[in-house]
Structures are given as C-alpha cells and as structure tokens.
Amino acid sequence: MVLVELIIFAAVAATFVYCYIKRSHKYWDERNAPHLSAKSFWGNMENPFITKKGLKYDLKNAHDELKRLGYKHGGIYLFKQPVYLCVDPEVCKLILTKDFQYFGGRGSTIDYKTNPLAEHLFNLEGEPWRSMRVKLTPTFTSGKMKQMFDTLLACGIPMLDRIEELIQQKKSLDIKEIVGCYTTDVIGSCAFGLECNSFKDPNSEFRKNRRNVISPRPILVIVAFLRFVMPAVLKILPFKFIPQDIEDFFIGAIKNVTEHRSGNKIRRNDFVQILLDLQEKAKADGQEPMTLTEIAAQSFVFFVAGFETSSTTMTFCLHELAFNQDVQDKLRNEIRKTMQENGGKLTYDGVMGMKYLDGVVNETLRKYPPLPMLFRKCDRDYTLKDTNTTLEAGTNVFISILGLHYDEEYYPNPEKFAPERFMDENKHSRPQYAHLPFGEGPRNRSRYV
Structure with a gap:
C-alpha cells in the first residue's frame, strides 16, 4: 500500500513539474516577442547531463535559426528560463556598449564567503565592480605591457630548450602542455613575481595547481547549469566550486609575496606590485584598502584567464599553421x-x-x-x-560568439582558416x-x- 502511494505521489509530482515547465515555455508568446518555440522539456537546449556538445552549440544553433527566420534578436528557453538572444551585430553593440547602463551585470549568484577567490572583477557587479574597475584600469596600459615584454622572452628560453630536448630524443611534443607550461611561467612571473620553473620541475606548485584549476569537475557542470537556468538555487544552497587546496595555495602565495616584499622593501614591475601600490594609495587617501583575499582573487582570475586562454589559443594557432x-x-x-x-x-x-x-x-x-x-x-x-x-528587469541576455564568428554573411566559407580576413x-x-x-x-x- 505504501509503495502504491509513493508511486502515485511521484507521478503527481512529475506531472506538476512537467506542467510548470511547459507553462514557463509560454513566456515569449505572451509578450508577442520574436522567438523560437521550446523544442523539448529542456527548452532550446539539449539535456545538459548527457549532451557531448554543450550550451555553446545550443546557443549557436539558436542563433543560426533566428537568423534564418530573419530575426535580428529573439527569445529562447534554457530549460525553464526565458533568455533573449542577440543575433545582429548592431543589437550586440546596443547591449554591450551603447545601452550598457541597462546591462551592467552578468547576474552573478556566487556566494563570496564560500568562494572568496571568485570575488574578482569578472564576477563583481554594481558599485563593487565599478570601484574595482577604476582601481585596475591603469594595470594593462601599453607601457606596462612593454615593461613585461622581456619577461615573456625570458620565459620562452626554457620552452625552446625543452622543445630542442624532445627533438633530440625523437619524442613527440604535447604542444598544449608545452605552451601551458610557458604561459604558467609567464603569468607566475608577471602576476606573482615568482619563478615557476614549470619545465624544470614537473611537480612545481604552480604547474600542479594549473592542472587542478582546469581539470573537469562534476560540480562545475552543476553550478553552470544552475547559474543560467535556476539561479535561485545557488542562493539557497551555496556551492564551493573552487577546491580548498587551490584556494589555500593562491591566498598563501599572495600572502608570502606581499610579506616578503614589504619586509625587504622589494619592488617589481608586475601585477601584484600594482595591487600593492593601490593598497598603499587607498591608505594614504583615507580609503578602505583591498584585503589580502581581494588581492588574491584578482590575481587568481588573472592567472586562470591568462594561462588558459593564451595556451589554448596558441595551441589552436599552431594546429592551423601545421595544416x-x-x-x-x-x-x-x-x-x-x-x-x-x-x-x-x-x-x-x-x-x-x-x-x-x-x-x-x-x-x-x-x-x-x-x-x-x-x-x-x-x-x-x-x-x-x-x-x-x-x-523585463532580470531577463538574461545572451550573445553567441560562435554564431557571429561562423556567420557566412561576415565570414564566407567560415571553416577555412584565412588570416587575410x-x-x-x-x-x-x-x-x-x-x-x-x-x-x-x-x-x-x-x-x-
């Protein structure tokens, strides 16, 4: 009898959820907006837990379909969440630049107490973002980049030595790992003022933590899904998606660097020094200086974004040059x-x-x-x-960069690698x-x- 009651309860609950989701898929119809109808229970996306392509291709497909229908923009659904998708570059310009005051945030739902390293400029919104941006704007001037150029060249010497060594030994080159070690050394030196020695020491702390940061973790899939389609859940159940050992390493590294420099009156032309100077300026101006954790968070995103995007781009570039x-x-x-x-x-x-x-x-x-x-x-x-x-306020607005970059109107034969473009x-x-x-x-x- 209990089993039957459980089955009935589960069936009723499933029916309620199904009807609730289907009802949410009427959102754009009710607002008479151009849109794509939901193609399944998951809206206009594939089941995120079994698909092999991911959200970026779901958005590209939706971008292509909206353009085929003659729309410059239109609504879609990510699970139950209504999302507006920009298609035409001029609409993208409105959202990103001209009418930025309406779209200043990304809808971050991250709990910074649980994930202190996530409190960086990419995630911050509102006044905290504006304040941090003003502080960091002078960081990446062409003059400062030029000062760091010699560091980039110096980090390239061990890379060339490693490549020559593998050639002499007639071993294959894992180019992604090689350029990953190079960018780790560059970011470690430019951001933290530390010699990472990724080529000489396979077990160096920075090299090990680089691998840990980019290693796939199921929790990140869950967080990404919830962030876009059920953000309220993240507020109720804050997830820790930056492992404790990575958090301890980066906060500890910043603490050691700052204490060493302060105690020995050492200055370097790097990112940490810029943050330390900002801290001293705030104190002199009677303002609240950045905390150690805030400095670590800015350094963390600089490290992650710097080494991974750079090494991945170099890997794809070398792949295209080879072919x-x-x-x-x-x-x-x-x-x-x-x-x-x-x-x-x-x-x-x-x-x-x-x-x-x-x-x-x-x-x-x-x-x-x-x-x-x-x-x-x-x-x-x-x-x-x-x-x-x-x-309406609170609406998610997306732009498919893949959709734009593979649009034949702007890039004829988009699969072809043509630098002349x-x-x-x-x-x-x-x-x-x-x-x-x-x-x-x-x-x-x-x-x-």
Whole structure:
C-alpha cells in the first residue's frame, strides 16, 4: 500500500513539474516577442547531463535559426528560463556598449564567503565592480605591457630548450602542455613575481595547481547549469566550486609575496606590485584598502584567464599553421623580416608591427574563441530599439560568439582558416561587433573584466 502511494505521489509530482515547465515555455508568446518555440522539456537546449556538445552549440544553433527566420534578436528557453538572444551585430553593440547602463551585470549568484577567490572583477557587479574597475584600469596600459615584454622572452628560453630536448630524443611534443607550461611561467612571473620553473620541475606548485584549476569537475557542470537556468538555487544552497587546496595555495602565495616584499622593501614591475601600490594609495587617501583575499582573487582570475586562454589559443594557432603551409610560410617570412630589421632580436615594437601575425592570431580567435558566448542581465526594463519588445528587469541576455564568428554573411566559407580576413582592406568591410573573442564595451574581457 505504501509503495502504491509513493508511486502515485511521484507521478503527481512529475506531472506538476512537467506542467510548470511547459507553462514557463509560454513566456515569449505572451509578450508577442520574436522567438523560437521550446523544442523539448529542456527548452532550446539539449539535456545538459548527457549532451557531448554543450550550451555553446545550443546557443549557436539558436542563433543560426533566428537568423534564418530573419530575426535580428529573439527569445529562447534554457530549460525553464526565458533568455533573449542577440543575433545582429548592431543589437550586440546596443547591449554591450551603447545601452550598457541597462546591462551592467552578468547576474552573478556566487556566494563570496564560500568562494572568496571568485570575488574578482569578472564576477563583481554594481558599485563593487565599478570601484574595482577604476582601481585596475591603469594595470594593462601599453607601457606596462612593454615593461613585461622581456619577461615573456625570458620565459620562452626554457620552452625552446625543452622543445630542442624532445627533438633530440625523437619524442613527440604535447604542444598544449608545452605552451601551458610557458604561459604558467609567464603569468607566475608577471602576476606573482615568482619563478615557476614549470619545465624544470614537473611537480612545481604552480604547474600542479594549473592542472587542478582546469581539470573537469562534476560540480562545475552543476553550478553552470544552475547559474543560467535556476539561479535561485545557488542562493539557497551555496556551492564551493573552487577546491580548498587551490584556494589555500593562491591566498598563501599572495600572502608570502606581499610579506616578503614589504619586509625587504622589494619592488617589481608586475601585477601584484600594482595591487600593492593601490593598497598603499587607498591608505594614504583615507580609503578602505583591498584585503589580502581581494588581492588574491584578482590575481587568481588573472592567472586562470591568462594561462588558459593564451595556451589554448596558441595551441589552436599552431594546429592551423601545421595544416595551412602557405599561411605558415607567409608568417615565417614576416617574422624573419621583422627580426632582421631589429638587429636579429624580437622586440615589443616589432611584434606590434607584424600585420600578418595579427591576422593569424585574430583568425585563430575567430575560429576558436576563448569565450564562446557572452551573457548579461537586464538591470531594469528595456525596450529594444525600433521594436515593441520590452525586456523585463532580470531577463538574461545572451550573445553567441560562435554564431557571429561562423556567420557566412561576415565570414564566407567560415571553416577555412584565412588570416587575410583581418587585413586592413578586409576587416573594415564588416561590422565591428561581428568579431567578439573577448567581448566588447566596458566589460570587455581583454580589459581584464
């Protein structure tokens, strides 16, 4: 009898949930907005727990379908959550830049007490974000980048030695691991002022924690799903998605570096020094200085975003060069010519002047964007220009970068690797917001946000 009652209860509960979800899929119909109808219980996404492609391809497919229907933007559903998807680059420009005051946040639901290293500029919103952005804006000027250029070159020497060693031993090269070690050494030196020695010491703390940070964890899949489709759950049940050992390592590393420099009056041209100077300036101005944890959080995102996006982009770039010999030859000739003009040396100004290299990197970022989608949250009611569609406060707004980067209107034969797309005579023939590898506007990720 108890079993029968349980079965009946489960059936009633399942029916209630199903009806509730189906009812939520009427949201865009009721607002008479252009949209795609939900294609399943999961809305316009595949079952996130069994799909092999992921949300980035769900959004690209929705982007392509909306464009095929002639829409510049339109509503979709991620599970029960209504989401508005920008399709046309001019609409993307409105959301990201022109009307940024309506879309300043990303709808973060992270509990910073549980995840202190997550309290960085990428996640912060509102006044805390504006305050931190003002403080960090001077961090990545061209002058400061130029000061760090010699560090980049110095970190490249062990990498070249390692490659030469593997060649002499006739061993295969795991290029992702090699460039990953290189970017770890660069970020470790530029951000923390530490020599990581990733090539000499396979068990170095930074190399080990680099692997731990990027290693897949089921909790991250759950958090990503809840963040976009059921954000209220994260507020009720705060998850710790940064492991305690990683948290302890980065906070400990910052503590050791700051204490060592303060005690020995040492200065370096690196990211930590900039944060320490900001701390001293705040004290002098009678303002609240950043805490050790806040400094660690900014350094953590700089480390994670810096080594992973850079190493992944370099890996894809080398992959494309290997399969496109004509591009490789043309790039090699430009590099040789530039070095010859600079006395056989690789200089900051020389690199900045390589137009074809810039095209190769940008084409890599087009085909393999580090951030395949952008997301914003509508802070207050917003009526889209020249439409009767009003986005209510709290609405999630997405942009499929993959959808834009593989749009044949802007990139004919998009699967082809063609750096010429980004030469001066070609790149001005398409909308600026058709190429968004790091986003655009005040929260442009290339500006460390």
